[in-house]
Structure formats: structure tokens, C-alpha cells
Amino acid sequence: MSRMKVLTSSRMGRRFLDSSFAAALATPHGVDRYVEMLDPLWSRTETRAEVTDVERKTADSVTLTLRPNASWAGFKAGQFVKLSVEIDGIRRTRCYSPANSQFRRDGRIELTIKVDPKGLVSPWLLANATPGMLVQISPAQGDFHIPLPHPRSILLISGGSGITPVMSMLRTLTDRAYIGKVTFLHYAFTEDDVIYRDELAEIEAKYEGVRIIRAYTNADNGDLQGFFSKEHLVAADKHYAEAETFLCGPMPLMDSVRAVFEAEGISDRLHLEQFAAPTRTVPTDEATGELVFAASGAKADNNGQTILEQAEAAGLNPDYGCRIGICNACVSTKLTGITRNVLTGDINTDNDVNIKPCISAPCGDVSIDL
Amino acid sequence: MTVTATPTKKKLSPEQIEAFGQELDALRARIVADLGEKDAAYIRDIVNKQKKLEVAGRALLWAGWFPPAMLAGVTALSLSKIIDNMEIGHNVMHGQYDFMNDPQFTAKNFDWDNTIHADSWLYTHNYVHHTFTNIVGKDHDATGYGVMRMTEEQPWHPIWLLNPVFCGLLQTFFQWGTALQEFESEKWFRGEQTWADMAPARKRFMEKAGKQALKDYVLFPLLSGPGAPFTFVGNAAANLVRNLWASSVIWCGHFPEGAETFSIEETEDESHAEWYYRQILGSANFTGSHLVDVLSGNLSYQIEHHLFPDIPAYRYKEIAVEVKEICERYGIRYNEAPMYKQLWSVWQQVFKLSLPDSTYTKGPLAGLREALSFPFRKKQAEQGREQGHVVEATFAA
Numbered sequence: 001m002s003r004m005k006v007l008t009s010s011r012m013g014r015r016f017l018d019s020s021f022a023a024a025l026a027t028p029h030g031v032d033r034y035v036e037m038l039d040p041l042w043s044r045t046e047t048r049a050e051v052t053d054v055e056r057k058t059a060d061s062v063t064l065t066l067r068p069n070a071s072w073a074g075f076k077a078g079q080f081v082k083l084s085v086e087i088d089g090i091r092r093t094r095c096y097s098p099a100n101s102q103f104r105r106d107g108r109i110e111l112t113i114k115v116d117p118k119g120l121v122s123p124w125l126l127a128n129a130t131p132g133m134l135v136q137i138s139p140a141q142g143d144f145h146i147p148l149p150h151p152r153s154i155l156l157i158s159g160g161s162g163i164t165p166v167m168s169m170l171r172t173l174t175d176r177a178y179i180g181k182v183t184f185l186h187y188a189f190t191e192d193d194v195i196y197r198d199e200l201a202e203i204e205a206k207y208e209g210v211r212i213i214r215a216y217t218n219a220d221n222g223d224l225q226g227f228f229s230k231e232h233l234v235a236a237d238k239h240y241a242e243a244e245t246f247l248c249g250p251m252p253l254m255d256s257v258r259a260v261f262e263a264e265g266i267s268d269r270l271h272l273e274q275f276a277a278p279t280r281t282v283p284t285d286e287a288t289g290e291l292v293f294a295a296s297g298a299k300a301d302n303n304g305q306t307i308l309e310q311a312e313a314a315g316l317n318p319d320y321g322c323r324i325g326i327c328n329a330c331v332s333t334k335l336t337g338i339t340r341n342v343l344t345g346d347i348n349t350d351n352d353v354n355i356k357p358c359i360s361a362p363c364g365d366v367s368i369d370l
Numbered sequence: 371m372t373v374t375a376t377p378t379k380k381k382l383s384p385e386q387i388e389a390f391g392q393e394l395d396a397l398r399a400r401i402v403a404d405l406g407e408k409d410a411a412y413i414r415d416i417v418n419k420q421k422k423l424e425v426a427g428r429a430l431l432w433a434g435w436f437p438p439a440m441l442a443g444v445t446a447l448s449l450s451k452i453i454d455n456m457e458i459g460h461n462v463m464h465g466q467y468d469f470m471n472d473p474q475f476t477a478k479n480f481d482w483d484n485t486i487h488a489d490s491w492l493y494t495h496n497y498v499h500h501t502f503t504n505i506v507g508k509d510h511d512a513t514g515y516g517v518m519r520m521t522e523e524q525p526w527h528p529i530w531l532l533n534p535v536f537c538g539l540l541q542t543f544f545q546w547g548t549a550l551q552e553f554e555s556e557k558w559f560r561g562e563q564t565w566a567d568m569a570p571a572r573k574r575f576m577e578k579a580g581k582q583a584l585k586d587y588v589l590f591p592l593l594s595g596p597g598a599p600f601t602f603v604g605n606a607a608a609n610l611v612r613n614l615w616a617s618s619v620i621w622c623g624h625f626p627e628g629a630e631t632f633s634i635e636e637t638e639d640e641s642h643a644e645w646y647y648r649q650i651l652g653s654a655n656f657t658g659s660h661l662v663d664v665l666s667g668n669l670s671y672q673i674e675h676h677l678f679p680d681i682p683a684y685r686y687k688e689i690a691v692e693v694k695e696i697c698e699r700y701g702i703r704y705n706e707a708p709m710y711k712q713l714w715s716v717w718q719q720v721f722k723l724s725l726p727d728s729t730y731t732k733g734p735l736a737g738l739r740e741a742l743s744f745p746f747r748k749k750q751a752e753q754g755r756e757q758g759h760v761v762e763a764t765f766a767a
Contacts, residue, residue, distance in 0.1 A: 024589055027581045028481035028488075033474075037421060046473075089410030091471040321497030324642070326679055328465040328477045329497055344399060353471050354478075 008035060008042040014070075018044065040134060047071040051133040052108065057195050060117075061161065062126045063099075066109040068137060075109075075140030077102045077172035078165040078246065078273065082138035082352065083111060087124050091136075093352040094121045097165035097248075097273070098140075099196070101175040109137070112195055114161030144246070144273040146173070151244040152180040155237050157228075157257060159187035159249025165273055166248055167196055174207050182210045183237040187228065187253060190219040211237075228256045241266050248273040289364035294335055296370060306342060307332075307357035311370050318357065318370050325359040332357055337366030382647075382700060390700050391643020394677060397692055401681055405469050409682045413467050413475060416457055416664070424450035424483075427608065428590060434600030447608035449665075452615055454483045456667030461683045463488060464496060468680070485549040487578035490571065494552050500679050504624060504631045504652035511624065512631055512652075515540065515547065516556040519723045521631045526726045528744055533724035534717075541621075544613035549579055615665065618713055623672035626654045626715040628705045649676035650697065654705035655690070656712045663687065673704065 007013040016022055022031050032043045041048050049072070053065035075081065080097040100110040115122040146154065146169055154173070156166040163186060173182055188194045194214065204212045213236045216222035224232050233240055247257050247270060254272060261270040287304030293316060300314045308330055311318050321329030325343055331354050339348045339360040347363070348355060357368065382390070427447030433439040459482030461467070467475040474480075477496075481488045494510065502508035506523045514520035518537055519530040540547045552571045557563045586605040591598040630651045637648065653672040656662075663670050663684075671686030674693055681689070697704040707715070722730070729737025 021589075024581070024584060027585050028483065028578075033417075034421060034425070037418075037425075086410070086470075086472070089405070089407035089470055093471075321493070322501040324501070324645075326500055327492070327497040328463075328468070328680070329492060331465065331468065331476075331478055344402075350471075354468055354476060 005039050008039045041067075041069045043069060043071060045071075047137050047139065049109065049135050049137050051129060051131055051135060053131060054129045056126070057112070058193060060115045060126075061112055061195055062115065062122075062129055063110060063112045063195075064125070064129055066111065066135065066137065068107070068109060072107075072109075072137070073139060074107075075102055076145035077168040078145035079140040079142045080144075080165065080273070081109070081111075081140055084136040084138075085121060085125065085133075087120065092121050092350065097168065099164040099167040099171075101168065101171035103172060103175045112161065112164050112167075142273065144248070144271060145169075146246070147244070150178060150180060153237075153239065153243040154180060154182050155240055155243040155245040156182065156184040157186075157236075157245060157247045157249070157253075158184075159228075159253040160189075160193070161195070162249035162253075162273075163195055164248075166246055169246060170203065170210070174203060174210065178209070180209065181243075182207075183213070183243070184210065185213045185215060185224075185232065185236040187215045187217060187249065190216055191221065228253055230260050233257075233260060241269070243269070245270045246273075247271070287362075289337070289362060289366065291362050292365070292367040293370045294367050302362045302364070302366070304361060307339070307355075307360050307362060307366070307368055307370075310362075311357065311368075316370055320358055323358045325356050328356070330357045331355070333369040334360075335367040335369055337368075338363040339366060382702075386700060387643045387647060388641070390696065390702075391641070391646050393696050394643075394646050394693075397689065397696075398678055398681070401678070401685060401689060402469075405682070409467065409685070410470050410472075410475075412682065412684055413458070413462070413470075416453065420450050420453040420458060423447070423453070431590070431601045431604035432594050433597065434594065434604045435597045440600060440604055444604050444607045444611070447604065448611035448615075451483050451608055451612040452665050455612060455616055456619065456669065457664055457683070458482070458667075459484065460667045460669075463491060465680045466682045481578075483582070485545045485575075485579040485582045486551070487549070487574040490549070490552045490574055490578075494548075496679070500676065502637075503649055503676060504629070505634055505637050506631050507634050510551065510554065515551055516554060517547070518720065520625055520719065522723070522727050523631060523633075524723075526740070528741065530724050531741075534720050537717075537720045541614055541617040542610065544617040545609060546579075549575055619666040619669050621716045622656045622709060622712040623653055623669055623675075625719060626705065626707070626712045627719065628703065629654045646677055647702070649673070650693075650702055650704070652676070654707075654712060656707060656709040658709045662709060670709070673706075 007017065017031050017035060026034055030045065032045055035042050041050055047068055049066035049068040051064050052067050055063040057063050075098055078097065080095045082093050083096050084091050084093045086092070096111045096113060098109045099112050100108070104110075113122050113125055115126045117123060144165060150173075154169075156169060158166045166184065170182065170184055184200075186194065186200075191197060191214065194200065200212050203210055213224060214222040215224035215226070215228070215232060217225075217227055219225075224235060237243060241264065245261070247254060251274075254274065258267070258270065258272070261267050287302045289302045291300045291302050291307065291310055293299065293311060293314065296316055298314045298316060300310050303310060303313075305313075308318060308320055308323065318332070319329050321327035323330075334348070334351070334353055334355045336351050339355055340346070340363050341348070342359050342361050348360070355368075357370070423446045427443050427445075427450050430439045430443030430446060434443060459480065462475055462480045463477050463482070465477040468477055477492070499509055499511045504512045506512055506521060510516060512521065513524050514536075517540055519526070519533050553568050553575070554563070555568070558565065558568065586609065587602060590605060591602040594601040632648060632652070637644075640648070650673055653676045655673050656670050658666075658670055668683035668686050669675060671683070671690050674686035674689045675683060677693065678686075678689065694704050694706075726737045726740040728740045
């Protein structure tokens with residue numbers, strides 16, 4: 001089998017597979033469908049990745065190392081990817097930020113996933129992720145990354161599993177021999193909950209310009225104790241107002257940091273990444289929220305009708321056929337939010353899934369690709 | 371397909387119909403809740419087998435000058451195309467595997483090894499045929515795709531003496547017939563639409579059919595060098611085998627004796643349960659081996675397919691047991707017979723409907739008289755129209 005991979009690993013082979021001739025031979029299914037018989041990782045259309053290493057660094061996290069295929073175009077430290085895994089026959093997609101340096105030499109991606117016991121994907125990965133597994137990832141997304149040219153002073157603040165994008169920034173900066181000042185203020189319950197504890201100690205010892213401040217909310221052996229406050233900020237870096245600050249963590253931490261920066265009128269120096277946990281409220285019959293039609297940019301206040309009806313009322317002209325859930329003509333991707341099947345009452349809480357707008361009504365805020 | 375003078379619909383009370391609909395809804399909910407890994411594994415396994423058959427078929431036909439390779443190549447490629455169209459394409463394009471959320475198995479992304487454009491299919495089949503199943507005047511399939519006389523509700527015309535020929539031709543060129551279906555070209559012949567009206571459909575056809583023909587009739591033959599004519603013939607043979615098989619399977623679904631057609635009026639304001647009811651009355655199952663089930667894309671369970679078009683088709687077999695039991699309890703006819711019987715019944719219909727209906731109602735002489743007097747009646751009808759009288763159309767539908 002490995003000899004057969006010459007088709008996907010040699011330059012000639014790749015040129016053939018990318019050619020319109022190969023596409024014409026493989027019509028209508030595309031080249032991928034046949035090449036994956038030899039090399040399941042290869043794809044022209046999809047970024048596939050092989051899990052090469054699985055580590056459980058803390059009791060409630062799992063760290064995956066991924067070897068992406070040639071479709072992967074890299075990322076900027078701080079950006080996130082959408083990771084798709086198949087659980088019980090259904091592809092589930094979640095956002096995670098790579099924690100590795102963007103200049104990592106072997107080109108692999110490290111994802112550290114905090115396990116949410118009430119969730120679906122993270123407990124599944126904790127229990128089932130094994131080397132050799134194939135997953136799909138999206139191109140890197142998001143504006144949360146360090147601008148070029150680099151600022152002379154950088155303040156990183158994170159809490160819990162929000163450490164991953166700022167860890168990537170820290171590793172990238174040290175990799176690149178950044179000569180400015182880096183201060184990293186990290187919040188955790190106790191020292192056992194700091195996912196990269198050993199590595200942080202190493203970095204601190206190795207690089208003069210890096211200062212690491214550990215704040216523990218449930219223990220008193222850290223550099224700081226309790227939740228974020230202005231005092232913490234000053235203790236971490238008294239020149240914080242001159243630094244560019246990058247923040248990622250749970251909502252209460254984000255809110256209190258934002259409040260301090262707003263009060264001082266330096267919000268433009270604060271860059272943040274929100275990782276809202278998926279909503280799991282049970283929807284009520286009362287129509288609430290906003291329906292966003294992402295492709296067209298239209299918006300409407302949810303009035304409880306089906307998404308198809310609301311799209312039409314908003315002046316859009318989406319495809320439809322039977323309007324009773326049989327024909328699939330109207331199927332669109334729900335990007336975020338919760339929908340209810342009006343025929344069965346089933347609730348769909350997943351993001352990035354196909355739904356039938358003719359029989360789906362929004363429950364609260366929903367964004368759909370129409 | 372026959373028209374019942376008194377629709378069986380009257381036999382059940384509205385309350386019974388609703389109760390029957392609820393039982394089917396409950397059955398559906400139970401299956402949907404169970405969809406998962408098993409179904410994903412099934413479709414991936416079928417796709418793997420189909421790909422192997424396809425690669426083997428193409429490779430064998432490369433050496434098509436060698437008769438055993440030709441025979442084996444045509445067999446493998448025919449099976450590949452049949453499985454690709456029936457068990458994979460038809461079913462995936464119904465959204466049966468959309469629950470997997472895998473772009474490769476999502477109806478909107480899928481395309482098949484056939485000349486009909488996927489978008490065109492989603493319209494003519496998934497929407498029109500499945501929503502308005504067997505409603506004469508709405509479901510193009512019910513009236514023989516516009517080129518056959520398959521129900522008495524299509525008025526007789528001397529052209530239908532060729533009904534068996536049309537049927538044979540449509541089966542032979544089935545992939546082209548379905549590809550052209552959305553043109554509704556009989557409307558063009560009758561002057562109801564212009565050449566320009568057909569432009570979007572024509573563009574889709576050229577794009578999709580062009581690619582298919584290029585692959586099967588130019589590129590793969592060219593790769594065989596001097597063996598090109600053999601590869602060409604082998605590919606054409608595989609397409610023909612697929613056409614004959616696919617059309618036979620489809621004919622068995624709605625054309626056998628006993629499958630009912632409906633009028634637009636009687637299906638107005640139809641409830642969800644009545645829609646289920648019509649699907650059962652208008653469809654017919656055929657029995658056969660497991661292989662027949664796979665090669666027919668489980669359309670051997672046409673009734674179950676019409677009830678639940680978006681549930682993975684290989685599950686129809688288990689669903690059929692319950693549907694049959696429900697039908698028995700409500701006294702609803704469940705049309706099921708071995709494949710050869712259903713096909714025989716279809717061909718009987720094709721021949722029977724080629725002659726005027728009076729042949730059967732009033733005797734052969736009356737039929738002959740109706741046929742011979744057709745030109746005069748046509749003239750009378752035209753005169754009547756000129757005089758402003760309301761005249762029933764006596765032309766072919």
C-alpha cells in the first residue's frame with residue numbers, strides 16, 4: 001500500500017490528480033473518492049488530519065496532535081479551527097484553537113480539549129481518541145492573532161482552557177525570538193488544573209523577556225489569589241496600558257477584564273476570543289431571538305414561523321419544493337443556534353448542520369446560511 | 371395502472387385515516403431515533419464495493435479486445451453503475467444519509483454516474499413525483515413520462531398503437547429519457563412552451579450529459595489506445611444494462627395492475643395522513659433475493675420508500691413488516707408480488723393501453739370502430755371548438 005502512495009506523494013502524481021483530465025475521468029464523483037482507496041488522508045477538497053498522538057495532561061482535558069494533509073494552509077497563532085469527528089455515524093463539529101507554535105517544524109497541530117462532562121464531543125474524545133484516527137479540520141479562522149509588526153509589549157490573559165490560543169501566541173513568540181516583553185497572566189482553580197504547567201515553567205526559565213503570573217481561584221499557592229481585579233492587572237504588568245492585551249477565557253473573566261479596560265478608555269488595546277459553551281436551554285413556545293441569514297446578510301426578529309417562511313418574509317428567495325419536509329430542496333446549513341422540527345418537536349442544538357428550513361422553526365438566536 | 375371508479379379512499383372514515391397516519395408517524399419516529407453508526411457503516415460499505423467494481427470494470431474493459439475481459443468488464447461496470455444509481459445515488463439524493471452530516475453523503479452535494487443532472491432530478495423526482503405521487507396532471511411519472519400511455523386517464527390517440535415500442539425505446543435510452551424529462555418536451559410539440567422556455571433545462575443537460583459522454587465514450591476509450599472501440603462498446607453496453615434494469619425496477623413501482631392514480635380534485639386539501647394513504651395505494655412492491663433488493667436500491671420496497679423517502683432504504687425491509695401489518699388491520703391493499711409478475715403486469719398494461727379503452731369495455735369491434743373513426747372525431751372536435759362549444763380533448767395527453 002505504501003508504494004501505491006507514490007501517486008499522492010510524488011510531484012508528478014499530484015500534478016496528475018490536480019489535472020482536469022483526472023477530474024474528467026472521475027466525473028461526477030471527483031478524484032478524492034478514488035484516491036482515498038489508496039491514501040485515506042489525501043484530499044483535494046477537504047483538510048483531513050491523522051491523529052498521531054493523544055495525551056491526557058489533566059484529568060479533564062485531552063490533547064491531540066494532528067498531522068494535516070497538504071490542503072492545510074497553516075494558521076496564525078491565536079486563530080481557531082473547526083474540528084469534525086464522527087460519533088455514532090454523525091459528523092460533529094466544534095471549534096478549538098491550536099496551542100502549538102505556528103512555526104512548529106513538523107507542521108503538526110496540537111489541540112487541547114477541555115472536557116465538558118455535559119457535552120458530547122469532548123467526553124467522546126477523552127474516551128475514544130486514539131492515534132491513527134482520521135478527523136477533518138477547517139481552514140484556520142478568526143481575527144484573534146498578534147498583528148504585524150509585533151507590538152513591543154504584549155500582555156496575555158487566559159483562564160482555564162482559554163489558555164490554548166494564548167499558549168500558541170507564547171510559543172510562537174519565543175520560537176521567533178521575539179525581543180519585546182511578554183507578560184502572561186493565567187487563571188486556574190489550582191496548580192493541578194494548569195494544562196501546560198511544566199512547559200510554562202521551562203519557558204519562564206529560558207526566556208528573560210517572558211514573565212508568567214499564575215492566579216489560582218481555589219488555592220493560595222499561586223502568584224495571585226482569587227478572581228481577576230484591577231489589582232491583579234497592575235501586579236501582573238503595571239504598564240498594561242501600553243501593551244497590546246490578548247484575552248481568552250470563561251465569560252465572567254472576559255467580562256471583568258473588559259470592564260476594567262473600558263473604564264480606562266483603552267478598549268482598543270484589548271483583543272479577545274470568546275468561546276461560548278453551546279446553549280442547552282430548553283426552548284419555549286414563545287418566539288424570541290434574532291434570525292440571521294448569514295449568506296445574504298438579512299436579519300429578522302424571530303416570529304415563531306418556520307425559517308423558510310421567515311426568510312421569504314424577509315425578502316429572500318430561497319429554494320423550496322414540497323414545503324412539508326419530504327423533498328430536500330430547501331436544505332440549508334444552520335451555522336449556530338437551536339431549531340425545532342415543527343412536525344416532530346425534535347430539538348436540534350448542533351452547529352454547522354443541515355436542516356430543512358420548511359419544517360424548522362428557530363428557538364432563540366439562529367444563524368442560517370441563506 | 372388503473373383508475374378506480376370509486377376511490378378506495380372512501381372506505382376509511384376520517385378518524386380511521388388519522389389514526390392510521392399516527393401509527394406511521396410513530397413508526398417513522400422510532401426509526402429516525404435509531405439512525406446512526408449502523409447506517410453510516412452500511413452506506414460506506416456499499417460505496418466501497420461500488421468503487422471496487424467500477425475500477426475493476428474500467429481496468430478489464432481496457433483489455434476489452436479479449437472476450438473474457440470484455441464480458442467480465444461489462445458485468446462489473448454495469449453492476450457499478452446500477453449500484454451507483456440505485457442504492458447510492460437515488461437514496462443519498464433523497465437525503466436518507468443527510469443525518470450523517472458528511473458532505474460526501476449529503477443530498478445537495480451528491481451527483482451520480484448518470485446523465486440526468488442532480489438538480490434536475492431533485493426537482494422532477496424528489497419534489498414533483500414524491501409530493502404529487504400518481505396525481506394525473508401533476509406527477510409526470512404517472513402519465514408515462516409524457517411518452518407512454520400508462521393510465522386510462524390519458525385519452526387514447528392512434529399514436530398509442532406504438533405504446534410498446536415507446537416503452538422499449540424509453541427503457542433502452544432510459545438515462546437520456548430521464549435527463550430530458552424536465553424539458554417536458556411534449557409540451558413543446560404541443561406548442562405549450564417555446565424553445566427559449568427550455569433554455570435553463572437545456573443548459574443543465576448539456577453540462578451534465580456532456581461530461582458523462584466525454585468520460586464513457588471519449589476519454590476511457592482513448593486510454594485504451596488501439597483497443598478504443600472495445601472500450602467504447604463495453605461502456606455503452608454497461609450503460610444499456612443499467613438503463614434496462616433501472617427502468618424495469620422503476621416501472622414495477624407504480625405501473626403494475628392495482629396501483630391507483632388520482633385526480634387533482636380528489637387530492638385537494640389532503641391531510642398528512644391522507645398523503646400517506648395515497649402513497650400506499652399508488653405504489654407496488656416486488657419481492658426477490660437480497661441481491662435484488664440491493665441492486666434495486668431497495669425500491670423493491672416502493673411502498674415504504676414512498677412513505678418515508680428520507681429514511682435509509684436498506685431499512686425498508688424491517689419497516690415493511692410493520693407497514694404490512696398496519697395495512698392489514700386497516701384493510702388497505704398492500705400491492706406486493708414477485709418481480710417477474712409485476713413486470714409482466716406492467717407489460718400487459720403497456721399493450722392493453724395501446725388500444726382504445728372501448729376494446730375492453732364494449733368489445734373488440736367497438737375498439738376498432740373507435741380507432742377508425744378517430745380522424746372524424748378529431749375533425750368534429752375542432753369544429754366544435756370553433757363554434758365555441760366546450761369539447762373534451764381527444765388528443766394524447
